[in-house]
Amino acid sequence: DGGITQSPKYLFRKEGQNVTLSCEQNLNHDAMYWYRQDPGQGLRLIYYSQIVNDFQKGDIAEGYSVSREKKESFPLTVTSAQKNPTAFYLCASSKMWGATDTQYFGPGTRLTVL
Amino acid sequence: DAKTTQPPSMDCAEGRAANLPCNHSTISGNEYVYWYRQIHSQGPQYIIHGLKNNETNEMASLIITEDRKSSTLILPHATLRDTAVYYCIVNAGGTSYGKLTFGQGTILTVHP
Numbered sequence: 001d002g003g004i005t006q007s008p009k010y011l012f013r014k015e016g017q018n019v020t021l022s023c024e025q026n027l028n029h030d031a032m033y034w035y036r037q038d039p040g041q042g043l044r045l046i047y048y049s050q051i052v053n054d055f056q057k058g059d060i061a062e063g064y065s066v067s068r069e070k071k072e073s074f075p076l077t078v079t080s081a082q083k084n085p086t087a088f089y090l091c092a093s094s095k096m097w098g099a100t101d102t103q104y105f106g107p108g109t110r111l112t113v114l
Numbered sequence: 115d116a117k118t119t120q121p122p123s124m125d126c127a128e129g130r131a132a133n134l135p136c137n138h139s140t141i142s143g144n145e146y147v148y149w150y151r152q153i154h155s156q157g158p159q160y161i162i163h164g165l166k167n168n169e170t171n172e173m174a175s176l177i178i179t180e181d182r183k184s185s186t187l188i189l190p191h192a193t194l195r196d197t198a199v200y201y202c203i204v205n206a207g208g209t210s211y212g213k214l215t216f217g218q219g220t221i222l223t224v225h226p
Binding site: 004035040041042043044048058090092102103104105106108110 | 156218
């Protein structure tokens with residue numbers, strides 16, 4: 001089946017540690033995205049990538065970093081500089097970057113900082 | 115991006131049509147209207163989108179007013195599995211091209 005996988009589903013880290021969230025897609029999509037969702041809130045865009053080897057900051061990029069070395073992979077690192085990292089993180093992809101293109105979402109990773 | 119306004123919550127009886135409104139009075143000519151939904155603790159799911167004309171797919175219908183200032187998502191025969199948060203989004207071109215802005219959405223509860 002084609003789709004987006006995120007791992008792990010639940011992640012715990014100690015304050016001050018960096019952690020990397022995985023996102024893989026086998027849809028052959030060019031564009032990929034990372035969103036953050038806090039309880040009772042909508043999604044906020046962290047980073048996006050229009051094509052391999054390229055990525056751009058979204059609305060709340062501070063304290064996060066990404067890479068896009070392969071078309072199918074877009075890992076997100078939550079660094080110790082992120083002040084409030086506890087949240088639900090969602091990865092998405094679309095065939096191409098564009099207003100008419102549907103985004104497909106993964107199941108999400110729930111990160112808790114202890 | 116144009117902002118959207120949705121009611122915070124709605125109820126619907128199982129088997130009946132669910133009509134979810136969205137106001138986007140500042141929408142511009144090149145902005146599409148998208149609907150996504152999110153079932154608790156899962157990733158959002160695309161439902162439908164449109165520009166000017168009404169649209170229908172296997173999940174829902176989208177009715178856009180002639181002036182494009184509002185729209186309605188219709189789930190023709192709601193089931194308990196349709197209980198979710200429904201997001202209405204408008205997407206602009208330019209520097210926001212491809213970016214979706216999710217508000218707080220409408221919590222739809224389908225009851226037996």
